[in-house]
Amino acid sequence: MNKDIALKNHWSNSDDTEIGLWKDGRIPYLLDEYLMNHHKGIILEAMNDFHMHTCIRFIPYESKHKYYMYMKKGKKYSTYPGINVVNNKTEVVLDLDYEHETKRNKTKIKTQTKMERLRAIRHELAHVVGLFHEHQRPDRDNFIETIQKSCSCTLLINNSDWNCNPLTKISYFSMNKNIRNPIVTIVDTNISEWFNHVVDQESITFYPDCFIQKDSQPMPIVFKYELSNYDIQKIKKLYNCK
Numbered sequence: 057m058n059k060d061i062a063l064k065n066h067w068s069n070s071d072d073t074e075i076g077l078w079k080d081g082r083i084p085y086l087l088d089e090y091l092m093n094h095h096k097g098i099i100l101e102a103m104n105d106f107h108m109h110t111c112i113r114f115i116p117y118e119s120k121h122k123y124y125m126y127m128k129k130g131k132k133y134s135t136y137p138g139i140n141v142v143n144n145k146t147e148v149v150l151d152l153d154y155e156h157e158t159k160r161n162k163t164k165i166k167t168q169t170k171m172e173r174l175r176a177i178r179h180e181l182a183h184v185v186g187l188f189h190e191h192q193r194p195d196r197d198n199f200i201e202t203i204q205k206s207c208s209c210t211l212l213i214n215n216s217d218w219n220c221n222p223l224t225k226i227s228y229f230s231m232n233k234n235i236r237n238p239i240v241t242i243v244d245t246n247i248s249e250w251f252n253h254v255v256d257q258e259s260i261t262f263y264p265d266c267f268i269q270k271d272s273q274p275m276p277i278v279f280k281y282e283l284s285n286y287d288i289q290k291i292k293k294l295y296n297c298k
């Protein structure tokens with residue numbers, strides 16, 4: 057799930073990150089024909105977490121749908137965030153055969169459990185819905201200052217890892233008849249009006265092993281498998297869920 061938000065150039069060459077929200081919270085999905093049935097089952101289970109707690113609805117794609125999400129298997133976890141207004145297809149790549157390669161007697165040891173896959177898929181789906189990484193909040197430097205050496209965000213040390221650094225500005229918009237309607241622009245100074253909490257270590261979008269609190273206390277590593285309460289609140293606010 058690390059370094060998983062696609063379109064590096066789009067995100068890194070601009071101070072303004074733009075995320076298109078889905079109309080009425082309905083996300084048409086198309087699963088690649090080569091996905092195995094048990095993988096499809098895990099994907100549907102991951103979607104269900106959103107159905108249970110928010111007004112987001114993943115619905116099977118039909119030709120009448122303009123924007124849709126397409127999920128396929130690949131060698132990484134990767135997502136386009138929100139709707140894709142360039143080619144209408146929000147592509148999600150899932151590394152469902154992912155293996156941690158641990159050198160123990162030179163044997164590869166498979167350690168990705170079903171729960172870990174579920175977390176990774178929910179993490180990607182959260183980006184599809186429109187959430188950015190919790191540790192990339194524009195105000196995150198008020199709360200956290202550096203990384204643990206073990207962190208997968210190692211490039212953060214060189215201040216060059218675009219999936220780990222704070223975002224300057226996030227502009228949410230919706231599409232209506234090919235016209236962009238701005239919804240909100242989140243920057244350092246107004247984020248608390250939208251996301252009314254400090255950095256949420258339980259967020260499904262957080263990298264749990266990376267950060268140290270401002271007071272130099274190591275953050276306890278919290279590894280949650282479901283959407284956090286604040287993730288749910290954020291989604292409900294963005295989509296005006298009743």
Ligand SMILES: [Zn+2]
Pocket residue numbers: 057058059060061179180183189261
């Ligand atoms: Zn991510």
